[in-house]
Amino acid sequence: MPLRVFVAGATGVVGRHLLPELRRAGHHVTALARREDTAAGLRGVDGVVVADMMDPGALRRVVTEAAPDVVVHQASAFSDTDANAGMQRTARLRETGSRHLVEAAIEAGARRVVVQSMADAYVPNGHDVLDEEAPLWTEAPGYWGELVRSVAAMEETVLTHAEIDGVALRYGALYGPGTEYASDGSMHRRVCGSALPLVEDGIGLMSFTHVDDAAGAVLEVLDGVEPGAYNVVDNEPAESSEWLPTYARMGGGPAPLTLTPEQARAQLDWLTVHQLTEQRGATNFRFRETAGWRPVWPSWREGFAALFDLWPG
Numbered sequence: 001m002p003l004r005v006f007v008a009g010a011t012g013v014v015g016r017h018l019l020p021e022l023r024r025a026g027h028h029v030t031a032l033a034r035r036e037d038t039a040a041g042l043r044g045v046d047g048v049v050v051a052d053m054m055d056p057g058a059l060r061r062v063v064t065e066a067a068p069d070v071v072v073h074q075a076s077a078f079s080d081t082d083a084n085a086g087m088q089r090t091a092r093l094r095e096t097g098s099r100h101l102v103e104a105a106i107e108a109g110a111r112r113v114v115v116q117s118m119a120d121a122y123v124p125n126g127h128d129v130l131d132e133e134a135p136l137w138t139e140a141p142g143y144w145g146e147l148v149r150s151v152a153a154m155e156e157t158v159l160t161h162a163e164i165d166g167v168a169l170r171y172g173a174l175y176g177p178g179t180e181y182a183s184d185g186s187m188h189r190r191v192c193g194s195a196l197p198l199v200e201d202g203i204g205l206m207s208f209t210h211v212d213d214a215a216g217a218v219l220e221v222l223d224g225v226e227p228g229a230y231n232v233v234d235n236e237p238a239e240s241s242e243w244l245p246t247y248a249r250m251g252g253g254p255a256p257l258t259l260t261p262e263q264a265r266a267q268l269d270w271l272t273v274h275q276l277t278e279q280r281g282a283t284n285f286r287f288r289e290t291a292g293w294r295p296v297w298p299s300w301r302e303g304f305a306a307l308f309d310l311w312p313g
């Protein structure tokens, strides 16, 4: 059944993939841009509106006018050139901006809100690959802890509100065209500039999500699927010692150097060391079972190869 869908974060990496998919599926789409200049680039939708999610009054006006059945939240600020500032701005957006959006959605009579969340925010202990029951690491150090607490607050707002059905899509590391893993992205520069080494005995696991799958997951949960949190990741969580050299080779960079744990702690930021040495992967079992979802990109191997026009292997 065609639905009226309101998309926040429409100008972002996931948003740009999502809008044409929604239209192709026959839905009526209103796209939110934060600024007039970025709004001008949004085409092929039924309506474009401008508001900052940190401004509750402006947001309420545009959501009410759009009268959506479903509100989708794909806004973040990770693309900020300063990574820590980006995490802080994303944390404020997730905690406060999400609350504004849910309030606006309820006032406008929407029945479902779908938000972008994270599958790499779990406490890194226990099993290798974690499901949605694992606790979020709200006590993590520094900006990461701040970000995880904001994610927990956002999910609490969305998943426990009696007046709406809430769905949190917990994405893994987002890769694909337009992301930091693309050949003009910051991860590519880091790896090819030998600025992302391996750590001796590092057993950090990364779960990846291709942007096509990040967008496709939204279409799966617009209607019918049980409210709740779902890991939206590929089928192959990968150790850093596996994905990083593969990415470097496919991306045309040098093989990564290897640091001792002491060297890594002295030379790299806390989050990078955490990701390389102790982060756990996530399983998509719940989403597969509940929604029948299957990733278009089941393994990062094929996804990375496609990024660089190569055959996987």
Ligand SMILES: NC(=O)c1ccc[n+]([C@@H]2O[C@H](COP(=O)([O-])OP(=O)(O)OC[C@H]3O[C@@H](n4cnc5c(N)ncnc54)[C@H](OP(=O)(O)O)[C@@H]3O)[C@@H](O)[C@H]2O)c1
Pocket (backbone or CB within 6 Å): 008, 009, 010, 011, 012, 013, 014, 015, 033, 034, 035, 038, 051, 052, 053, 054, 074, 075, 076, 077, 078, 079, 093, 097, 117, 118, 171, 174, 175, 178, 179, 180, 181, 185
């Ligand atoms: N999403 C993740 O979990 C994640 C994690 C780590 C790294 N990354 C990387 O970060 C890059 C960005 O990916 P992304 O899709 O998350 O973000 P993005 O492409 O930067 O998109 C974010 C969207 O949110 C909007 N937005 C930001 N602040 C807003 C506000 N206050 N009110 C309304 N809208 C607002 C942006 O609008 P404007 O265009 O106006 O700013 C944009 O449409 C990619 O390279 C990705 O690989 C993403």
